[in-house]
Amino acid sequence: xxxxxxxxxxxxxxxxxxxxxxxxxxxxxxxxxxxxxxxxxxxxxxxxxxxxxxxxxxxxxxxxxxxxxxxxxxxxxxxxxxxxxxxxxxxxxxxxxxxxxxxxxxxxxxxxxxxxxxxxxxxxxxxxxxxxxxxxxxxxxxxxxxxxxxxxxxxxxxxxxxxxxxxxxxxxxxxxxxxxxxxxxxxxxxxxxxxxxxxxxxxxxxxxxxxxxxxxxxxxxxxxxxxxxxxxxxxxxxxxxxxxxxxxxxxxxxxxxxxxxxxxxxxxxxxxxxxxxxxxxxxxxxxxxxxxxxxxxxxxxxxxxxxxxxxxxxxxxxxxxxxxxxxxxxxxxxxxxxxxxxxxxxxxxxxxxxxxxxxxxxxxxxxxxxxxxxxxxxxxxxxxxxxxxxxxxxxxxxxxxxxxxxxxxxxxxxxxxxxxxxxxxxxxxxxxxxxxxxxxxxxxxxxxxxxxxxxxxxxxxxxxxxxxxxxxxxxxxxxxxxxxxxxxxxxxxxxxxxxxxxxxxxxxxxxxxxxxxxxxxxxxxxxxxxxxxxxxxxxxxxxxxxxxxxxxxxxxxxxxxxxxxxxxxxxxxxxxxxxxxxxxxxxxxxxxxxxxxxxxxxxxxxxxxxxxxxxxxxxxxxxxxxxxxxxxxxxxxxxxxxxxxxxxxxxxxxxxxxxxxxxxxxxxxxxxxxxxxxxxxxxxxxxxxxxxx
Amino acid sequence: xxxxxxxxxxxxxxxxxxxxxxxxxxxxxxxxxxxxxxxxxxxxxxxxxxxxxxxxxxxxxxxxxxxxxxxxxxxxxxxxxxxxxxxxxxxxxxxxxxxxxxxxxxxxxxxxxxxxxxxxxxxxxxxxxxxxxxxxxxxxxxxxxxxxxxxxxxxxxxxxxxxxxxxxxxxxxxxxxxxxxxxxxxxxxxxxxxxxxxxxxxxxxxxxxxxxxxxxxxxxxxxxxxxxxxxxxxxxxxxxxxxxxxxxxxxxxxxxxxxxxxxx
Numbered sequence: 039x040x041x042x043x044x045x046x047x048x049x050x051x052x053x054x055x056x057x058x059x060x061x062x063x064x065x066x067x068x069x070x071x072x073x074x075x076x077x078x079x080x081x082x083x084x085x086x087x088x089x090x091x092x093x094x095x096x097x098x099x100x101x102x103x104x105x106x107x108x109x110x111x112x113x114x115x116x117x118x119x120x121x122x123x124x125x126x127x128x129x130x131x132x133x134x135x136x137x138x139x140x141x142x143x144x145x146x147x148x149x150x151x152x153x154x155x156x157x158x159x160x161x162x163x164x165x166x167x168x169x170x171x172x173x174x175x176x177x178x179x180x181x182x183x184x185x186x187x188x189x190x191x192x193x194x195x196x197x198x199x200x201x202x203x204x205x206x207x208x209x210x211x212x213x214x215x216x217x218x219x220x221x222x223x224x225x226x227x228x229x230x231x232x233x234x235x236x237x238x239x240x241x242x243x244x245x246x247x248x249x250x251x252x253x254x255x256x257x258x259x260x261x262x263x264x265x266x267x268x269x270x271x272x273x274x275x276x277x278x279x280x281x282x283x284x285x286x287x288x289x290x291x292x293x294x295x296x297x298x299x300x301x302x303x304x305x306x307x308x309x310x311x312x313x314x315x316x317x318x319x320x321x322x323x324x325x326x327x328x329x330x331x332x333x334x335x336x337x338x339x340x341x342x343x344x345x346x347x348x349x350x351x352x353x354x355x356x357x358x359x360x361x362x363x364x365x366x367x368x369x370x371x372x373x374x375x376x377x378x379x380x381x382x383x384x385x386x387x388x389x390x391x392x393x394x395x396x397x398x399x400x401x402x403x404x405x406x407x408x409x410x411x412x413x414x415x416x417x418x419x420x421x422x423x424x425x426x427x428x429x430x431x432x433x434x435x436x437x438x439x440x441x442x443x444x445x446x447x448x449x450x451x452x453x454x455x456x457x458x459x460x461x462x463x464x465x466x467x468x469x470x471x472x473x474x475x476x477x478x479x480x481x482x483x484x485x486x487x488x489x490x491x492x493x494x495x496x497x498x499x500x501x502x503x504x505x506x507x508x509x510x511x512x513x514x515x516x517x518x519x520x521x522x523x524x525x526x527x528x529x530x531x532x533x534x535x536x537x538x539x540x541x542x543x544x545x546x547x548x549x550x551x552x553x554x555x556x557x558x559x560x561x562x563x564x565x566x567x568x569x570x571x572x573x574x575x576x577x578x579x580x581x582x583x584x585x586x587x588x589x590x591x592x593x594x595x596x597x598x599x600x601x602x603x604x605x606x607x608x609x610x611x612x613x614x615x616x617x618x619x620x621x622x623x624x625x626x627x628x629x630x631x632x633x634x635x636x637x638x639x640x641x642x643x644x645x646x647x648x649x650x651x652x653x654x655x656x657x658x659x660x661x662x663x664x665x666x667x668x669x670x671x672x673x674x675x676x677x678x679x680x681x682x683x684x685x686x687x688x689x690x691x692x693x694x695x696x697x698x699x700x701x702x703x704x705x706x707x708x709x710x711x712x713x714x715x716x717x718x719x720x721x722x723x724x725x726x727x728x729x730x731x
Numbered sequence: 732x733x734x735x736x737x738x739x740x741x742x743x744x745x746x747x748x749x750x751x752x753x754x755x756x757x758x759x760x761x762x763x764x765x766x767x768x769x770x771x772x773x774x775x776x777x778x779x780x781x782x783x784x785x786x787x788x789x790x791x792x793x794x795x796x797x798x799x800x801x802x803x804x805x806x807x808x809x810x811x812x813x814x815x816x817x818x819x820x821x822x823x824x825x826x827x828x829x830x831x832x833x834x835x836x837x838x839x840x841x842x843x844x845x846x847x848x849x850x851x852x853x854x855x856x857x858x859x860x861x862x863x864x865x866x867x868x869x870x871x872x873x874x875x876x877x878x879x880x881x882x883x884x885x886x887x888x889x890x891x892x893x894x895x896x897x898x899x900x901x902x903x904x905x906x907x908x909x910x911x912x913x914x915x916x917x918x919x920x921x922x923x924x925x926x927x928x929x930x931x932x933x934x935x936x937x938x939x940x941x942x943x944x945x946x947x948x949x950x951x952x953x954x955x956x957x958x959x960x961x962x963x964x965x966x967x968x969x970x971x972x973x974x975x976x977x978x979x980x981x982x983x984x985x986x987x988x989x990x991x992x993x994x995x
Contacts, residue, residue, distance in 0.1 A: 306926050315925065437925030447922045454808065454923070455769050461745060543925040547932060 041255040042142040055143050055259070061262035069270040070278075073332065076370040079377070080325035083296065085286040092285045099284045105419040109339055116180065116337075117419070119173040123202070126170035130205065133163055134159075134262055157226045160213065164229040164595070167206045174203045188338025188356070194272050201265055208258040212251050219247035255424045276700060279332035280420040280547055286326055287421035291577040292625060293412060295426055299431075319394055320366050321373055325429055331363035333420040340414030340424060345408040345656040345679075350672035353407035355414040355424045358400055362427070405431050406443055407669055410538050410661030411620040416652055432540025447541050449665035453544060457530040458496035459665060476512060479523035481559050488521040491561045493575065495568035496531050497664075497696035503703065505694040507719035511567055511591055514725050518604040520594070522565065527556050532574040539662035549574070549582045556586055559678050565589045565594055567721075569621035569695045574699025576626070590622060592694050595724055596631035599638050606727035610642040615688040616720070617647065617679070617702060618654035619695030627652070632694055632720055641725045645686050655679050659697030680705030684715065694720045732885060733847045734781045737837055737868070738774035738809060740802045741858040742766065749964065755930030758825075758963040760858070770800075770805045773853025777913040779920040780883050781851050782813035788885050793814045793844055797825055797836050803936040811923035811931035822941040824951050831957040832950070834867035839944040841872065849890060850910040854879055861911075869910035877903050881916035 042051040045364075061663055086678065099105045103124055106117035136159075141150040150156065180200050181189050190193075208228060209320055217223065217234035222254055224231055237247065269277055288294045298315060306315045314322050334356075341347055341356035393399060408428045435441045449459045481487055492515065498508040515522055533548030552575075555562070564586050566572040576588035598604035623629040629651040636644050647656040658668070658675030668674055683691045702717035744767050752761040762768075762954065770778075781792045794809040794817035796802040806817030820840055828836065828965070840879030840972075858958075871878035881900060882893035889904045895914050923931070941948070949955060975990060977983025 303926060303929055307930055433925075439921065440924050442922070444919075447919070450922050451920070454811075456743070456745070457767075486842060541922075543928045547928065 040142055040147050041252040043145070043147070044252070044430070052145070058260065058263055062266050065267045065269060068119040069267075072268060073275075075374055076366065077325050077328040077332070079321045079373050080323050080369065081321075081326040083324040083326055085288075085326055088289045091289050096281060096285050098423075100281050105280075105284065105421075109417045109419065114186070116177070116186075117315070119180075120419075121178050122173040123177075126166035126173070126190075127202070129166040129414040130170075130209070131160060132612075133159065138259060138262070145621060160230070161227040164213075164227040164601040167209050168229060169204065171206045174199055174206070178466065188342040190336065190338070192273070192336060194274070195266070198272065198274050199621045201261060201268070204261055205258065205265070208254050208261065211254040212258060215251035215254065216246045218242075219244045219251065221711040224716060227717060228464045243620050252669050252689070273334075273336055276333050276335040276420055277372045278343065279329055280335070283329050283333040284328075284421045286329060288423070291573075292415060292423050293410070293423070295429055295537060295542075295578070297546065297581055297727045304725055310407075311389075314434070315437040315542075316435070317427070317430035318394075318396055318434040318438065320362065320369060322432065322434070323427060326423070328366060329424040330427075331359060331366055334359045334363060334422060335420065336360055337419065339417040339419065340422075341370065341665075343413040343417050343653070345409060345411055345413065345658065349658075349668075349675045351404075351407040353402070353404040356407075358404060358427070359422060361399050361426060362395070365393065365395060369393070370533075387482050393414065396434065400431065402435065402441070403478055403669060405435065406446075406666060408661055409620075409656045409658060409663045409675065411656035412624045413620075413656065416624055417671045429538065429540055432538075433542050434540075436540040437542065442539070443666050445665050446662060449662065450536060450539065450541050450544060453531050453533075453536055453548075454466055458500060459531055459535045460496055460500045476509075476516075478512060480526045480529065481523050484523060487559055489560060489569045490520065490522040491556065491559075491564045491573055492522045492524050493532075493564050493566045493568075494524055494529060495566065495571045495696065497700075499529070501696070501700070503700060504719075507696065507699065507721055508567060510719065510721045510725040513596065514604065514728060515565070515729060517596045520598070530555075534570040534574040535662045535665065537574070538660070539580070539666070545574075545578075546582070549579055549584075553582055553584045556584070561586050563589065565591055567696065569619045569626070570697070573621045573625050589720060590626070590628055590631075590694070592622070592631040592635065595721070596634045598646050599635065604724075606639050606724065608640065608727045610723060610727050612690045612723075613643045613645055614690045615645045615647050615683060615686045616650070617657065617683065617691055617693040617698055619652055619693055619698045620654060620656055620660055622694060623651055623654050629654075632692075635724060636692070639723065642723075642727075645688050647682060647686055649682065655682065657693075657695075659695075659703035663723075664697050664700070674705075676701035676705045677708060680709050681686075684709065684711060690716050690723070692716060692718050692720045692723055732784060732849065733787045733792060734784060734792045734849045735841055735844060735847050735852060736778050736781045736792060736794050736809065736851045737775070737815065737864070738778065738794055738796050738805055738853070739771045739856050739858075740768040740796060740798045740805050741771045741856060743769045744772070744857055744888070748968070752806045753761050753963055753965055755888075755963055758960045760963075768805075771853055771857040773855060773857065773913065773915060775853075775920040776915050776917050777851040778809050778812055778814065780880065780911075780913045780917050781849075782921060783917075784849070784883060784885065785813060790848075793817060795820060795837060795840050797821075797828070797833055800938055803938075806936045807931045807934060808923070810934055811927045812921055813923075818934055819936055819938045820944065821938050822946075824941045824946070824948060827953075828951060828963065829873070829956045829958040830861050830863035831867055834864045834871055835950050836941075836946055837864070837868050838871040839946045840939060841868075843939070843944045845927060848907040849883075850874070850908070851883075852910065852912045854912045854914045865910060865912035872908075872910065874910055875905040876910045876912070877905055878912045879914045880911045881914055883911055883913075883917075 042055050044051045046054060103121035106120040110117040140146045180186065181195060182191065203529055212235060213227065213230035214233035217231050218237035221238065222231060223235035223238050269275060303315050315321050336356060338356050341354045344353065344355050346353040396402065396405065402511065405428055408425065410425050412425060415422065452461060453459050479488060492512065494508055498504045530551055531548055532552065533545035536548065539543035564573060564575055566588060569590065572588060572590045574582065595604065599606065614636055616636060620627055633644070636642055656675055657679055691702055694700060699717060699719050706712055706715050706717055742760060742762055746763060746766055750763045752763065753759065754761050785792055792814040794806050794814045796805055797820045798821060800821050802819045802821065806819060810819055818840065820836055825836055841847065850868065852865035852868070865878065866876050877892045877894055879895040880892045881895050884891045886904060888907055890907055890909050890911065891902060891904050892911055893900050893902055895916055975983055975987045977986050
């Protein structure tokens with residue numbers, strides 16, 4: 039007999055079932071609608087394009103649990119546990135709908151139960167339940183006894199674990215007592231029947247067994263409904279939000295910084311004070327940012343991978359997201375009320391804004407500590423976009439408050455007066471002393487302009503050490519017969535440091551100016567050396583009308599080697615580690631090409647670093663931090679990385695980014711390992727391997 | 732408070748010495764090809780001073796620059812920093828003027844603008860460093876001048892200026908309108924607020940020619956110049972390097988001290 043078809047105290051089980059259901063669903067819907075309205079406080083943003091791709095992402099990331107499995111390492115197996123819990127729980131979720139909803143609730147019992155389907159599905163549930171229980175016990179031991187750095191002790195986590203454990207335990211109680219009462223102690227489902235076999239031997243009366251099974255069934259049902267009520271009110275909201283967050287995550291470039299619309303500017307010029315630049319209040323973020331907050335499960339993967347945190351800065355991406363979420367939930371209801379009043383045309387000051395978001399919730403020191411390396415976003419299982427929140431807050435500080443570290447101000451002023459973030463006149467770009475004998479084609483000065491441009495970049499053009507790498511690049515390209523030109527002094531900073539520092543308009547001006555220059559010369563392809571220029575030109579310039587193709591030199595060189603146009607014949611005879619630049623590997627997923635190039639070098643031995651490819655570790659120079667000072671009293675990020683390099687025991691560390699190169703060399707100098715370790719740009723090693731001696 | 736700031740575009744002081752060329756015959760600097768000029772560093776400070784006054788007292792900042800039409804860039808940057816308006820004074824007749832000629836041109840432009848409370852100049856230009864235009868301009872305009880300011884405050888109808896002297900500073904007051912030349916001690920020029928950057932970019936900067944401001948050719952004639960350059964040369968730079976030795980760092984330091992004492 040089904041527990042629902044019974045009558046309790048004269049009330050039909052069906053009535054009890056559906057009353058409970060309606061209460062729970064109402065409470066769930068009430069909270070969900072509230073959360074939806076809070077989310078809509080965020081600014082508009084279109085995340086609906088490429089629906090097909092988005093659905094694909096969900097299938098690829100969520101169902102096979104790539105989202106958590108991707109960060110599983112020997113040291114951190116938690117993702118595996120999550121996957122088992124997810125899969126196991128998913129089977130249960132389906133069973134709740136089919137067996138509890140349809141079979142019991144709708145009375146379709148006779149059609150669903152009693153066949154092979156039930157037998158097989160309950161066998162699956164038996165194993166799913168077992169796996170979930172193992173995973174839960176493991177998780178509890180981890181969180182409360184082992185206590186890894188990234189996790190916090192939390193009551194909520196304990197409640198959730200108990201609930202899930204309770205659901206699984208009740209499943210076995212319901213099934214095994216039922217089977218024991220029916221005397222079915224062998225066959226499928228195997229675990230429940232095995233327990234039933236044990237129970238049958240205890241001599242508990244049949245009726246008691248049925249009663250226990252039924253009681254457990256109702257408890258189980260209540261717990262499921264309780265779960266539905268509790269989830270949207272807890273940090274486990276990620277169960278509901280994360281899948282959507284993965285659906286709405288950026289397609290294409292991983293870090294999306296929206297241009298500030300010209301309309302906003304015009305409104306500001308006309309004295310409209312309601313327009314905000316950047317984010318100073320929680321509702322200045324986009325709705326997707328709000329969804330990000332909902333999705334955060336405070337798993338702390340970002341926390342333990344953040345170079346700022348690892349090097350002792352006060353920034354923790356986990357805390358930023360969590361604190362912003364708490365702030366949103368605190369001020370959200372007041373904002374909703376204010377919005378309602380505003381639509382009813384009643385003037386009233388926004389309530390609940392006694393705390394200022396910048397300062398009280400996230401302090402400026404944290405905002406400036408981020409190198410925008412993207413490690414947090416890469417490991418985040420639920421697709422949270424940390425970086426653009428930091429940048430939006432920087433935008434506000436820069437554009438509205440004019441508050442910034444002095445070092446950032448100097449860099450930006452240089453960019454304004456001289457077109458580059460470094461000190462030194464723009465005219466030195468590709469001029470005079472070092473390019474004289476190379477016969478480089480300078481745009482506007484040669485008879486026929488090639489349609490391929492070598493984009494030198496400010497650092498490659500102006501900083502002595504990096505100039506050497508550009509010289510090597512020019513030599514290699516010429517030797518391989520690539521017809522290319524350079525811009526010389528007409529090349530202005532790509533604007534990346536300004537954009538990452540939040541000085542958005544300078545980026546916009548630089549982008550427009552450079553795009554115009556390149557259009558005038560009819561450039562079709564741009565080869566870049568600096569990954570930061572590469573990222574800006576490739577991913578961010580199209581929004582301002584750029585139509586040229588952008589490639590990084592590592593792609594070009596790998597291709598030239600493949601085509602046989604470039605032959606590496608000289609012995610390199612070094613043990614090489616490759617330091618992946620964040621903006622190349624993580625931002626643009628170019629990490630195989632540099633390795634292919636190294637593999638083609640005669641006698642070069644390669645050692646992979648532990649943090650590499652998509653999970654590389656920042657050199658400390660991104661996000662404007664080549665210029666912005668690091669927090670005093672903390673370890674320098676490049677020294678952390680240098681310790682890792684030294685740990686590999688290589689004699690040469692190569693990279694393909696001018697910032698990384700400078701940072702690595704400084705690290706070598708400071709760590710006093712100059713005699714045993716050299717830092718080189720990959721292209722310099724290519725040149726050595728290529729030269730005919 | 733209406734403030735007029737006079738700024739000059741100069742050869743980028745950051746170009747390396749090797750690139751710096753002069754023509755001794757023509758007694759002129761030969762600007763290296765393709766080096767965009769920059770705003771003179773002291774003028775930038777004058778602009779910062781004006782912006783601070785405007786922050787406190789409201790009002791309007793107008794920027795003037797005698798030079799090529801390229802000087803529009805400097806004016807745009809000034810507008811981005813906080814100026815409201817600006818004019819480029821460019822005319823073949825304005826080329827190669829001495830300090831007196833430049834001050835004359837500026838005075839005509841200022842008279843055309845009309846009402847003003849304060850004129851600010853940099854203490855000297857970063858290229859020639861004569862430091863005369865400010866004082867001569869005040870003389871022509873018939874207003875008081877205070878040089879080497881490190882702080883400027885409005886005090887009723889007066890202007891109160893902290894002026895750098897060799898062993899400290901003095902505080903002077905003058906009735907408005909006055910002219911003040913600003914020294915670098917006033918502080919770093921601000922980074923333009925983002926929105927102003929875009930506004931400035933769109934702004935058209937008018938160019939005034941000699942006839943627009945009613946400048947008489949005779950006043951700018953070479954023959955009427957008050958100064959004459961008799962020779963121009965690049966200074967010969969010699970550096971001698973001596974490593975001061977010593978058995979211990981403190982002994983080396985003592986040797987260095989006695990060496991320095993002998994030099995004086």
